Amino acid sequence: MRFEAFIGNRKVISRLQRKLLENRFPHGLIFTGPEGVGKHTCAVMVAKALNCTQAPPGEFCDVCTSCRKIESGTHPDVMTISVEEDATQIKIAQVRQLLTLLELQPLEGRNKVFIVDPADSLNAEAANALLKGLEEPPENSFFILITVNVHELLLTVRSRCQVYNFIPLTLDEIRRHGVTDELTIRWSQGSIGRARALDVTRLKAEREIMLDFLETVVNAKEEQFQDLLAVSAEFGKAKQDFESRVEVLAVLIADLLYFSEGTPQKVVNVDLHERLQKLAGRAFVDRLLRMAEFLRFIESSLKTHANRQMLADVLALIGNEKAAAWLP
Numbered sequence: 001m002r003f004e005a006f007i008g009n010r011k012v013i014s015r016l017q018r019k020l021l022e023n024r025f026p027h028g029l030i031f032t033g034p035e036g037v038g039k040h041t042c043a044v045m046v047a048k049a050l051n052c053t054q055a056p057p058g059e060f061c062d063v064c065t066s067c068r069k070i071e072s073g074t075h076p077d078v079m080t081i082s083v084e085e086d087a088t089q090i091k092i093a094q095v096r097q098l099l100t101l102l103e104l105q106p107l108e109g110r111n112k113v114f115i116v117d118p119a120d121s122l123n124a125e126a127a128n129a130l131l132k133g134l135e136e137p138p139e140n141s142f143f144i145l146i147t148v149n150v151h152e153l154l155l156t157v158r159s160r161c162q163v164y165n166f167i168p169l170t171l172d173e174i175r176r177h178g179v180t181d182e183l184t185i186r187w188s189q190g191s192i193g194r195a196r197a198l199d200v201t202r203l204k205a206e207r208e209i210m211l212d213f214l215e216t217v218v219n220a221k222e223e224q225f226q227d228l229l230a231v232s233a234e235f236g237k238a239k240q241d242f243e244s245r246v247e248v249l250a251v252l253i254a255d256l257l258y259f260s261e262g263t264p265q266k267v268v269n270v271d272l273h274e275r276l277q278k279l280a281g282r283a284f285v286d287r288l289l290r291m292a293e294f295l296r297f298i299e300s301s302l303k304t305h306a307n308r309q310m311l312a313d314v315l316a317l318i319g320n321e322k323a324a325a326w327l328p
């Protein structure tokens with residue numbers, strides 16, 4: 001794989017290639033953006049380009065010994081640090097080991113490359129230690145810090161680095177990765193990592209429960225309010241699935257809103273087109289928007305010990321045109 005074969009984020013790739021050609025490559029880089037869009041792959045490509053023995057500047061060949069060692073993680077001058085299996089954060093000892101290597105001349109290649117992924121897993125002590133390396137890096141040393149959210153990094157670390165923003169892939173770019181199932185492509189949210197990890201069978205099962213919830217909430221008349229409580233009880237009793245059900249419901253509601261605003265081509269759940277279109281015809285946009293808003297509140301309150309059943313009940317009431325009239 002060469003730079004030209006990298007799918008998506010072409011602006012980032014061109015900017016990196018320009019920097020590589022300028023021969024004044026920045027010593028600190030931050031690759032930020034959603035999970036699963038190729039940040040790590042790109043960091044490895046940069047490490048190859050900085051050490052390739054065959055390709056012209058700004059490129060790499062992927063076949064020389066150096067490229068192959070970097071690909072397999074065995075090049076002595078390219079080091080990746082990440083969270084170890086038994087840990088929740090990157091340890092200070094890992095950063096110290098990196099700093100020791102920083103002092104040495106490259107063993108085999110032209111340049112040393114240190115990839116920290118995810119860099120937001122550095123605790124304050126480790127981040128401050130890393131900062132020492134970033135402040136006065138030797139001429140032939142480069143750092144690539146990878147994070148989903150650049151704002152989680154220390155300002156002092158950020159100020160030493162050039163930031164490269166990765167964006168979600170388009171539907172076509174996901175297809176070019178070889179994903180063929182249309183539902184998976186649309187559920188990927190522009191992340192190839194997410195597309196590859198998606199369990200469609202499980203997704204469909206959860207989606208059925210949440211669509212049942214949504215249909216009941218939209219359709220229930222006053223004499224059917226016990227049905228509202230029945231579907232919210234089903235929703236609320238989910239334990240580890242609760243969070244993913246909230247997400248599934250958010251996507252279903254977004255789909256209904258696409259129908260309402262006349263952009264059905266954006267619908268994610270393409271296999272449910274008719275059922276969703278019918279439901280959208282009966283739903284009140286105002287109620288859907290209030291539900292979407294409340295779902296965001298639920299997502300933020302899941303970090304604390306929220307009462308899930310109560311949240312599900314309130315959501316059901318908010319979504320129903322008649323019941324909502326009772327709410328304050």
Ligand SMILES: [Zn+2]
Nearest residue numbers: 052061064067
């Ligand atoms: Zn090479």
